[in-house]
Amino acid sequence: MSVEAQLRAGKTRLRLWLKLLKTSNAIEAALRDRLRTEFGTTLPRFDVMAALARTPEGLKMSELSRRLRVSNGNVTGIVDRLEAEGHAERRAVAGDRRAMEVRLTAAGRAHFATLAEAHEDWVNALMGAITEEEAQRIMSDLDAVARDLEEKR
Amino acid sequence: MSVEAQLRAGKTRLRLWLKLLKTSNAIEAALRDRLRTEFGTTLPRFDVMAALARTPEGLKMSELSRRLRVSNGNVTGIVDRLEAEGHAERRAVAGDRRAMEVRLTAAGRAHFATLAEAHEDWVNALMGAITEEEAQRIMSDLDAVARDLEEKR
DNA sequence: CGGATTTATTTCAAGCATAAAATATCTTTG
């Protein structure tokens, strides 16, 4: 590829990044806003509940932090609040007195079912401009980026 | 479109959203990390400096908040910190004693030039898996989403 | 066994982000 084409591709990638960021921020803001106004909750709490909903037997704090790719201290705070709401509970782990297992309460499971359904509808509406085919193509491009990023890390 | 195809498209859009979010979070995290370790600064400060660099005559606080789509109070804090670093300055606006104009200092302009060049290189490397053509196509898809979102708001 | 290291979690300080309230000033309008 020529030097000029390289330079052009670089500028295009920068523009793509800015647009990607803007779009994902806009969608995220819409989701946060609806979670707050319609259900009085937040995206981080939703994300933790989603992870817990997938593993009914519970997850250790460190597992939760690893899966969500956020710091340990962050998870501590979010689980504190979910626990205060009665949506999650910590339990001692048999055989390791350092560890804590977190799981959804019955109330938490019921609440999450409602949230998840609304969330799926919102996303579907927000991304209504994308067809099934476009979505597939973008996903495969993003997979390439993710694999590349993974290697670099 | 059949009911089944509709359902399938909905699930695909949800998967796309999760992937979009994950990718953009990963790239953003890499940029934050480099800004912090290599330059001791942050993405919000970079964003404010980028907006100010585009308008050398300065911007009012409210203009800045509108362009970056963040709250007024948020801009207050970021500009406070940029000012403390000596990278930006507030000036009274002639004819409106409520308003403040913010602009980069000479040191701020010099610092931002360095940051912006590194930033462009990082983005280019992080998105290296995307070709010029793919980038163009994804951007036009994202434009469709953005237009759609704009209407809904 | 017992000291050194690793692992699991929490705490802490700082910054970012929001919505809502507070201030101050400008503009409109009766």
Add this chain to the structure above:
DNA sequence: CAAAGATATTTTATGCTTGAAATAAATCCG
């Protein structure tokens, strides 16, 4: 002109996020 409303900014309270330090418990290994 004066009250009412609009606009510009800051302050406040709350929550999310991180990296680094602090605790506590488990594991390793000489």
